[in-house]
Amino acid sequence: MLIQIIVSIFLILIILKTLGRRKTKDLSSKETIAWLVVWIGTGVIFWFPQQTDKISKILGVSKGADLITYLAIIILAYLIFRIFIHLDRIEKNITKLTREDTLEDTKKPKNLTS
Amino acid sequence: MNNNSKIFIIVPAYNEEKNIGPVLSELTQNYKNIIVVDDASKDKTTDIVKKFPITLLEHKINRGQGAALETGNQYALKNGADLIVHFDADGQFLVNEIEDLIKPIIHEDYEIVLGSRFLEKKSKIPWIKKNLLFPLGHLVNKIFFKIKLTDPQSGFRAMSRDAVQKIKIEQDQMAHCSEILHKAFKYKLKIKEVPMTVIYHRFGNNFGGGLKILKDLIFRKIIK
Numbered sequence: 001m002l003i004q005i006i007v008s009i010f011l012i013l014i015i016l017k018t019l020g021r022r023k024t025k026d027l028s029s030k031e032t033i034a035w036l037v038v039w040i041g042t043g044v045i046f047w048f049p050q051q052t053d054k055i056s057k058i059l060g061v062s063k064g065a066d067l068i069t070y071l072a073i074i075i076l077a078y079l080i081f082r083i084f085i086h087l088d089r090i091e092k093n094i095t096k097l098t099r100e101d102t103l104e105d106t107k108k109p110k111n112l113t114s
Numbered sequence: 115m116n117n118n119s120k121i122f123i124i125v126p127a128y129n130e131e132k133n134i135g136p137v138l139s140e141l142t143q144n145y146k147n148i149i150v151v152d153d154a155s156k157d158k159t160t161d162i163v164k165k166f167p168i169t170l171l172e173h174k175i176n177r178g179q180g181a182a183l184e185t186g187n188q189y190a191l192k193n194g195a196d197l198i199v200h201f202d203a204d205g206q207f208l209v210n211e212i213e214d215l216i217k218p219i220i221h222e223d224y225e226i227v228l229g230s231r232f233l234e235k236k237s238k239i240p241w242i243k244k245n246l247l248f249p250l251g252h253l254v255n256k257i258f259f260k261i262k263l264t265d266p267q268s269g270f271r272a273m274s275r276d277a278v279q280k281i282k283i284e285q286d287q288m289a290h291c292s293e294i295l296h297k298a299f300k301y302k303l304k305i306k307e308v309p310m311t312v313i314y315h316r317f318g319n320n321f322g323g324g325l326k327i328l329k330d331l332i333f334r335k336i337i338k
Contacts, residue, residue, distance in 0.1 A: 098173050
């Protein structure tokens with residue numbers, strides 16, 4: 001019971017933070033909904049863990065806890081992949097800006113042949 | 115292309131204060147259009163470069179050798195280069211062998227010419243590189259990129275203007291060697307390998323560096 005209360009307080013704070021970021025337009029509507037589904041879903045699992053057993057049986061996994069672990073690994077792997085792609089894009093943009101800045105800064109020297 | 119072709123030598127440099135002076139000294143005696151791309155060196159590389167009659171391009175942030183070469187390529191293209199040579203700043207390559215690289219482009223219509231450490235000339239290659247890292251690199255290049263050359267990781271290359279326009283280097287770090295070859299094969303460019311000598315002052319890419327190249331290549335292949 002105590003863990004459920006602690007997690008619930010934590011989740012409420014995260015939900016408020018998510019809504020706050022939507023208000024300042026740091027998150028789009030779609031992103032806000034996606035994150036709310038994740039946080040509310042996490043709360044539901046913590047309050048009704050036995051429900052996951054039913055879903056896990058349908059999916060052929062022996063225990064609900066195992067199902068959550070599998071899903072968590074898949075979701076985390078996906079998020080890491082997305083972060084990699086995002087980082088790669090940022091790196092590319094930094095290179096592009098650095099290059100543009102370098103080429104703009106450089107004046108054509110006199111010693112170049114025509 | 116003819117003997118009056120405008121040749122640009124691009125020298126990417128990062129913390130090369132110990133080696134770049136003699137390299138530029140020799141290059142400036144033989145070639146006019148020399149571009150050093152300083153990749154945000156922390157030592158006195160730029161101070162040394164400024165003593166020579168060459169063009170210095172300075173990256174404000176370190177972006178890697180591939181990124182520096184692409185900056186040099188773009189500058190050379192903008193300034194009317196007919197032929198571009200990539201030359202290392204660490205004194206591993208011989209200036210008099212540049213001629214061997216550019217001749218096939220000028221006289222035989224080749225579009226890319228690569229120096230190879232494994233053709234006739236004998237370079238003193240460290241044992242672990244020769245027997246472990248290079249064979250592994252060859253295998254990866256053969257499997258993933260269908261590149262069949264004697265020395266796919268060679269950084270000594272000459273390219274025609276058309277080839278440079280087609281091959282935009284997107285690999286900022288060391289994986290650009292494989293990327294250039296992959297694109298050269300993809301665009302069906304006429305490629306030739308010529309023997310070259312490499313003087314090893316230091317080990318260069320170690321096993322970790324090799325793995326990083328592999329990771330960069332595979333990651334780029336996945337997200338493309």
